[in-house]
Amino acid sequence: MAYTHHNNELNLAHLGQTVRLKGWVARKRNLGGLIFIDLRDRFGITQLLVQPGHPSYELASTLKSEYVIAITGVVIERESKNPNMATGDIEVNIEELVVLNTAETPPIGISNEDTALEDTRLKYRYLDLRRPVMQNFMIKRAQITQAVREALLLEGFNEFETPILGKSTPEGARDFLVPSRLYAGEFYALPQSPQIYKQLYMVAGFEKYFQIARCFRDEDLRADRQLEFTQVDIETSFLTELEIQSMIERVLAHTFKKVLNVEIKLPIERMPFDRAMSLYGSDKPDLRFGLLLKDLNPLFDHYAIPFLANKSIRGFVVPNGAHLSRKELDAFTTTVKKNHGDALAFLKVSNHELSGSLLKNITDPKQFIESAGLVENDLLLVIAGKDFESASKAAGALRKELGDYLKLASDDDYRFVWIVDWPLFDVNEDGSLTAAHHPFTSPKEADKPLLFSNPQACRAQAYDIVLNGYELGGGSVRIHESHIQQQMFEAIGLSKEIIEERFGFLVGALKYGTPPHGGLALGLDRLVMLMTNTKNIKDVIAFPKTQSARDLMMQAPSSVADAQLEELNLIIKK
Amino acid sequence: MAYTHHNNELNLAHLGQTVRLKGWVARKRNLGGLIFIDLRDRFGITQLLVQPGHPSYELASTLKSEYVIAITGVVIERESKNPNMATGDIEVNIEELVVLNTAETPPIGISNEDTALEDTRLKYRYLDLRRPVMQNFMIKRAQITQAVREALLLEGFNEFETPILGKSTPEGARDFLVPSRLYAGEFYALPQSPQIYKQLYMVAGFEKYFQIARCFRDEDLRADRQLEFTQVDIETSFLTELEIQSMIERVLAHTFKKVLNVEIKLPIERMPFDRAMSLYGSDKPDLRFGLLLKDLNPLFDHYAIPFLANKSIRGFVVPNGAHLSRKELDAFTTTVKKNHGDALAFLKVSNHELSGSLLKNITDPKQFIESAGLVENDLLLVIAGKDFESASKAAGALRKELGDYLKLASDDDYRFVWIVDWPLFDVNEDGSLTAAHHPFTSPKEADKPLLFSNPQACRAQAYDIVLNGYELGGGSVRIHESHIQQQMFEAIGLSKEIIEERFGFLVGALKYGTPPHGGLALGLDRLVMLMTNTKNIKDVIAFPKTQSARDLMMQAPSSVADAQLEELNLIIKK
The missing domain is CATH 3.30.930.10 (Bira Bifunctional Protein; Domain 2)
Structure with missing residues (x-):
């Protein structure tokens, strides 16, 4: 008999119906002789009930968390309703209970609150992925991918495949190599992107190509990098730079509307690289908040401040930033130094008085406040670097960090x-x-x-x-x-x-x-990260590698049989 | 200015309109001073016309095949219409002509009739793919993939990804290995299929998974095999064998209807393996024609025919097959021998007389005709093998070959x-x-x-x-x-x-x-082959490898830099 409902579907409209459900035992309680079971599937939870004396009562008593069961039962109204649950108005009175599989006590808890270490989560990824928050990441990933695809199909694109076994062309990042068995000493390479193949599709006249493409880079992993990643790979013929951008905008707008019901205002602002570096100190500026960078050399050049001498001086005003303590501000020096800056200083205006690390160098505080255009409670951050680019990048990194620190940007603002x-x-x-x-x-x-x-x-x-x-x-x-x-x-x-x-x-x-042609690649993993508001890229990849490039579940990479190496004509250097 | 039409779109309804087209020069002719250009894109061809004396006339004279051009012009009615062309009623009188790129004479002809060798076609694949027949294969492939996907989404499936860098588990075919740079002497492996990962998706509770998945097998290539291939990989929880089959049937029916407008009658017949071997001598029987196998031991056992002694004897009747000559039939002996059979013999009924290679052993021809149930013009093929399985497989292979030889099966019959x-x-x-x-x-x-x-x-x-x-x-x-x-x-x-x-x-x-779970994988390359009626799997793969596992266009595999091997801790055995 087929299952009639998912576990998020039943409500008062179904009272009296006989239903068949399946899923995992999320929780079992015995209250005054009645057995209550929370039955979970990826859609939600339905409460089940077994009456004392019922033929299934004994079997129900043996159920433990994560057992897989199928039940037939009748929908009844709950005495104490749970308004926080989709199915909180009803419960299902079990008539028939079948245990489809048993379960040992899982090594990690199947709940969003579980605090297992990341390595344990990755080793038991198949259990980690049962947690509702992870299920949501994966389902959202699938929905986002499909929304992007749908938009591209509407734009007249075809989804075409390109080879994974290609040729090593060591530009840019390091290639993964695949030894050839038939040609001793020769190798295929995994693609860093389908760049050349998609251009060849244009040469061949296909005009509109896209692919949800797996790409590979043998680079040392950072927090938001994986050995393999997925990109929405797009190429088109006969369009100008601006026409390509407009098309991508429509694809993004469709995706955000479809998956998040968020309207993106089109056209998207276009900012020259030089302007981004000048105003934001970054080629990927966060526009959700201000703190625009200024060129401070004109302001400081007539004060003889030794550590600013011969430096490029950039900085920005934090309105109402005067409450930040010296200790808090000193902590940001690391950010400046890590991003090619030489020094961080500050000045603030409180009670119409100038204060801060540079005060002793400012001979005319009142005049300075006026020249700098500062107002009450302003904080002026001053970043020095060896040249314009260095100072800008350091100031840009500080701007970004301060934006986070002061919570100037909302996750829901795209x-x-x-x-x-x-x-x-x-x-x-x-x-x-x-x-x-x-x-x-x-x-x-x-x-x-x-x-x-x-x-x-x-x-x-x-x-x-x-x-x-x-x-x-x-x-x-x-x-x-x-x-x-x-x-x-x-x-x-x-x-x-x-x-x-x-x-x-x-x-x-x-x-x-x-033909003239061009395109773009969107990082799918990152897009999903941003659309699901997680900071950890592993959250949106079902089976990721660790930062040390291992699959902890399957134990890969691993050694292989001598015969395999023999066939590949390879020797491992000791 | 944006392009207004593809090259298959214009007809008499557009007369007088100013249009902008782009594409490749498929052909240029000069007729009585007028220059005619066939402009091709992947949708079709539109005829262009340049009048003598027009400012673009001189430029038009320089055009050669495969130049890429953009034009603005006015749609006019053709004097001599071409009913075989979608745009055959009109032509476009050029007002403005721009050459977007020039072209040297291509090494292969851009037409369906081109007879270039396969190796040349593969070396210049980007030109081979411009041929309309190849464009159709690729577009159909994209359409078929999308129709399958659409059907699975309708069934409630989500498309999920699985890793390409996995672990080597040398079951079945040979793995491709990928040396790890970080762990000397250890390897990742490319997946032969996402089998285990898709099962883990079920363990994780996702219930309905699919993926258009790239798979890899380092096997010696046969005509219809590639090192990498694509499968529609499907897994589902809580369904029975029969329920899974029904779901797959709906997916196939949707795909054939959508892409070929062919109705598949559901449910699809289910045949036990034993019955398939017994009636067709094959676990993949072609049901488009009869020629059902029979067990011939009862018929022959009381004739003492030496070369049939202690053999399993199988065979089949070919109605109206008596016209096949001994020479034609003898040629099939190879098929029998190649497929584990020991011998092929035949008998036929012409003018109510038995004849054939076994005639001398048949003491009672009239009685034999009756016992064998033969009628006028029947051909009886007799296959002997060391056991039932060998004889059946040989007979099955012969049945299939004869079906092809006699053209008993239509390509449009699915x-x-x-x-x-x-x-x-x-x-x-x-x-x-x-x-x-x-x-x-x-x-x-x-x-x-x-x-x-x-x-x-x-x-x-x-x-x-x-x-x-x-x-x-x-x-x-x-x-x-x-x-x-x-x-x-x-x-x-x-x-x-x-x-x-x-x-x-x-x-x-x-x-x-x-949970209980199961699934299926469909070979996408083969599905496309069958739906496009080609016999060569390379026709439906954009950038295939040769049968000797090489990419002739990019020249892969290839040797790599010593530094790359150094980093991977590998030495090539001399």
Whole structure:
């Protein structure tokens, strides 16, 4: 007999109906001879009841937490209703009880309040995932993925696959390698992204490609990084930078509306990279709060303050920040130092008097308050760095941290911004160039001649979509002309031989009628994190690796049989 | 300015409209001074026209095949219409022409008739994929995938992800290994299927899982195999074998209706494995034609035919098959021998006379015709093998080949069948057992005690879905009881230590309240092959490997830098 309801569905409208339910015993109590069972499935909980003397009473007495059972019973009204439960008005009087499986006492509690250590949770992930909060993360992930897909299908995209076993092209991050058994000493590589394949789909004329794509980077893990991650990978032909951005905006708006019922106001603001660095000290500014950065050199340059001499000085005013103590502020020095800043100082206005770490250097406090435009209870934070970029980044990091500390931003406020007009190249210390985005990114149309004459002045047709201080995705219009692609590779120092060996097929492909094209990749894990308001990326991945790159449940990686290595022609170095 | 139409859209209803189109130059002709251009995109072709003297005329003269262009023009009626083209009633008179990219002469022709060698097609896959027939394969693949997904979402499933970097458990096929950089001498493995992860989703209570999952097997390639392939991976809790099958039937019916507008009659026939072997000599019978196998020992046993002595004799009647010549029939001997058969003989009835290779052994031809139930023009094929299974398989292979040879089956006829009631184990020559499906398959409920007493008599709760002689997918109800899983591993000869090392977490997981569960995996590549009527699996994969496991376009696998191997602590054996 099929199950009639999930455990969140029954209410007074079902009184008297015979129903069949299944699920896990979340709790069992014996009250005055009656046995009450909370039956859980991923949808909710229904209270069951067994009367003393009923044929199932004895079996019901043996039930323990996490037993899997199926029951038939009749819906009755509860005496003491629970308004906090969807099914809180009713209970089900058991007529038939079947135990589908027993359970030993689980090593972690199946409740949101459980406080097991992360390693224990990961070892018993299949139990950790039973906790309602984790179920919600996974279901939301599936819904978000599907909403994104739905939006892209509505935009006329097709979902296409690309290979996982590809070629190693050691640009950017480190590749995972897969030894070939048939070709001794040769390797496939797992893709860091389907970048080249999606461009080849454009070369082939498919015009609108997307894929929910698994990507791999053999990098040392940080808190929000995994060895493998998922991106919404998008590529399209014949569209301009702005048209691509508009399309992505519609996809994001559809997704937020569908999953969170949140309206995103379109169009999303577009901010040049230079402006973001200048006002926010970050290429992923959090726009939910102010604290805009200022250039403080004009203010401080006529005071002879030794530790600010020859520095770039940036900073920002925290309105009503004067209550922050010296101790609290000193703690932020670490943030400044960690982010390339040299020093942090402060001044505040309380009772119309200036105070703070720089006071002894300020000869004319009243005049200073006026020049700085400070008002009562203002806190002015002053960050010094060796150059504009360093000071800005340090000030930007401090701004972000202070925003969190003062709770200036709400989790329910979704502030998107496009960062545009990026440089095409980063300049290394030795003056050599690397691609700021990746070497397939097109210069701005007007800057194409500069690629040959003064490459580092080139601006890119690149754009990042930023949400609440996180980079949600990045993209660009790609190079579609073979000679530009060749020059781009040369500009980043690749020899003609290396270009031919690694990217010969791509430079070749661009010669046979490649349309203008571009796209973007959204980090799905991060998108889900932001939409579910969790800070731990492992919460939104069903079976994550630890920060030390291990699967604690399956015990991977692991040693393998000698015969396997033999077949692969490999020896492990002792 | 945005593009207004695809190249399959314009017709007489658009006369006089100014349109903007883009695409590839498929053909250019100069007729009496007028330049005609066939403009192609993935949707179709529109004919363009440039008048002599027009400012764009000179530029139009320089166009070559596969140039990418954008045009603005006015829709006009054609003088000589082409009823075979969606846009054959009109042409577009060019007002503005922009060349978006040029093209060298492509190494393969961009037409369905191109006869380039497969290796050339694979090397220039981005051009091969421009051919309309290949575009159709890829678009159909995307549509089929999406239709399957849509059906599963309607059934209440969620699409969940599973890791690609997992653990090597050398059951069944060979694993691809991925060396770990952080743990010298240890490896991740790519999944042969997400089998265990999807079961863990059930343990975790998610109830309905699916994934369009990439799977990997390091096996020697056959014509219809690739190193990586895609399966529609499905798992569900609390359903019986029959309920799972019904759900899959609805998914298939939805997909065939949506993509091909073909109605599949439900329920799909269910045929026990034994019956399939007996009537069709195959566990994946093609039901589009008859030629049912018979047991011929009763017929031949009283003739003393030396080469049939002590053999199992099977065969089938081909109505109106008497016209097949001895030469044609002799050619089929190879098929019989290749499929474990020992001999092929035949008898036919023409002009009411028996003839054929066995005639000299038949002492009473008239009586034989009657006993065998033959009628005029019948051909009786006689296959001998060392036992029932060998003779049946050989006869089944011959049946299939003859069906193809005589064109008894239509490509548009979709005949599904479930093969059910499989044995749980295969018996090896040495008497040891291996799991016929995989070691997570549950015995039939009634056979569970046999697992401990007489395992090889166990039948499995396993089922294959077969379409037109191809296995489209296979599945089973899984073992959800820990002690049954432990016994199953022991029955296939795994020691307690190996069980603990490889599957300890699974045997453990089943102890904490695992629901009954089961599922199925559909081979997506094969499904697309069958639905697009191609015989070459590479046709439905955008970037396939060759049969010798190489990517000819990117040149993978390839050697890697010494530094990469150094980091992985590996040495290549010389």
